[in-house]
Amino acid sequence: MFMKIQNMETVIEIEGLTKRFGQATVLSDIDLRVYASEVVCLIGPSGSGKSTLLRCINFLESYEEGSVKVLGRLMGFEETPGGRRRASERVVRASRLALGMVFQQFNLWPHLTVLDNVTEALRSVKGLPRAEAEDIGRAMLAKVGLSEKVRSHPASLSGGQQQRVAIARALAMAPKIMLFDEPTSALDPELVGGVLEVMRDLAAEGMTMVVVTHEMGFAAEVADRVVFLEAGRLVEQGLAEQIFQSPESPRLKAFLKSWNDRRG
Amino acid sequence: MDLGLIIGSLPALARGAAMTLFVSLTAIALGLVLGMLLSFARMSENRWLSAAARFYISALRGIPILVLLLMVFYLLPAVGLEAPPLVAAIAALTLNTAAFQAEIYRGGFAVIPPGQIEAARVLGLGETRIKTRILIPQVIWLVTPALVNEIIVLLKNSSLVSVIAVTELMRVSQQLVSKTYKPTEVYLAACLLYVLMNLCLSALGSRLRRRIGGASAGGRP
């Protein structure tokens, strides 16, 4: 795992990121780099800003200060001689193409079949003809182990299957980076394994991944780097074993302790 | 646009609006009693009573007010009941709103935990006492937002009683138009009066809704 980081190409570069909701500062002065083929897990207590950070990366949320660059491209804004300007909807959309995102609540479109969910963006964003899009769609669904469900509607699938469709939907666009926001938190325990399996395979293939998770086992096993957030601040980051075996900050120690206590 | 005419018509229109309010509120109040009885009949264990109530509610919700109004106005005399227009108007509106109110109350009763009734029975309260003392006061409070909505619907429906010559707002404006030949001004003014009355009512409604927390009860959408 450590070997992958030899290639130090930066794909996400976050500097001084600050995000507010009205009066409340939800992220303050975050600096974070993600390198190609790296798996970074974001951990932290509820409300610490993990989701918000992830959503700032693909500009589902705007931010007030600092910068988020993906593959060298500033997300959501354009630098002009007169200062920074909000980028147009089109530009934002184009820069999102490097990023795939998987949500806690799957967010599949219930009126479309599984295959249509996966091919929609291929057809309407990339403009592929139907047949070609469906070939890719089938391949992606095969990859997540759902070849038989192509014609089903999402509501007829289990949560774990729905989440795997959501992953296939994101992968179909061939993103360079995948963002996961607690992809297994909405699942019954027995369905978590299948989704983690798919994510593990992705990591092994060298996909760059940023994963918000409460699955410490997964983080310890798959993550190259673990980042601990608390109250909107990046408190500590390091290699997975370092974070879990020898945490430095008292906040992280307390968080890991409460985590272990809860699991008994 | 003849503003002077509008201002000159205001006293007459205001008298019409007062009549509109009188007709509507009387019908709502009578409909409350009849609707409450209907909802009890509908929920009754007696199958015939329940079926009769269901039939009444379904039929009255399916017949246009205008048709109901004509039926009451023309058919009552046919069975020997001479009713002046105002009485016929209030009767028709009451018969209609009672059917809608019955469903509102049924929705209200449905959200009261059955445990409350059992608790009252355990204490030895009679069935009538339970209704008047425990159920009805709570239900009335729960359904006020839906009831305010029903008042708005009824207030608009009351414009139809103009066809049997009750001189409420609509009829007064028709009379003014036939005198002045200025339909635009008069009808616009009357229209604004209706909207004004209803905006006040719906503001009241949303205040109550916030206070009560949006109790879900049936009734008109």
Added chain:
Amino acid sequence: MAGYAPVVLHGLWVTIAICAASTLLGLAAGLAVELTRQHVRSLRVLCRVYVEGLRGAPILILLFLLYYAAPGLGLVLDPETAGVIGLGLYNGAYFAEIFRAGFESIPKGQVEAASSLGLSPLRILTRVKLPQMPALILPPAVNQVIILIKDSAVLSIITVPELTKETSKIINETFAIAEPLLVLALLYWALVEGVSQLGLKSERRLTRYLKRTEEGTRCS
């Protein structure tokens, strides 16, 4: 009496045609108003005035404005046209609110998922939001159509030869009162019941894709 059956049937036909046309106009107006409200900030107030204003006015006075007052402004409409426009725009205000609730009931995450895949707002509207609309708005929309059908009796007052008007002509000609009125009431009731049954049936059809056949999710 039976000789008047064709007259009644013609009235029934006119009522159905007018209700269908008004429903279509109302749906179109309602959707247009709601989309405008969502996307054109500067016209928000106007949309609100439309919705609140029309919902606060009795249909009868709106019809009178269209039929008796509009000619003064150079707009002369025949009764049927005035009736369809009046009923349609009046119900458009209600349909706008129904659409609004429909759009609001689509989980935000579905739209975010589409955005994160790069779908354009127009595409999100046509591919993600609108296709779900029929299933989402059906029950309240059917309710509104039922109200519309009953309101359409009011068109008799501006002399549209629909069911109520035709029946009252029979009353005036034959001096029979009870039978025609009873038939009239029954026909409306049947119409309303029919529409509501149709609504229930299509609701089952339209929401079939939402029915789950396997167990497994906790949320969503």
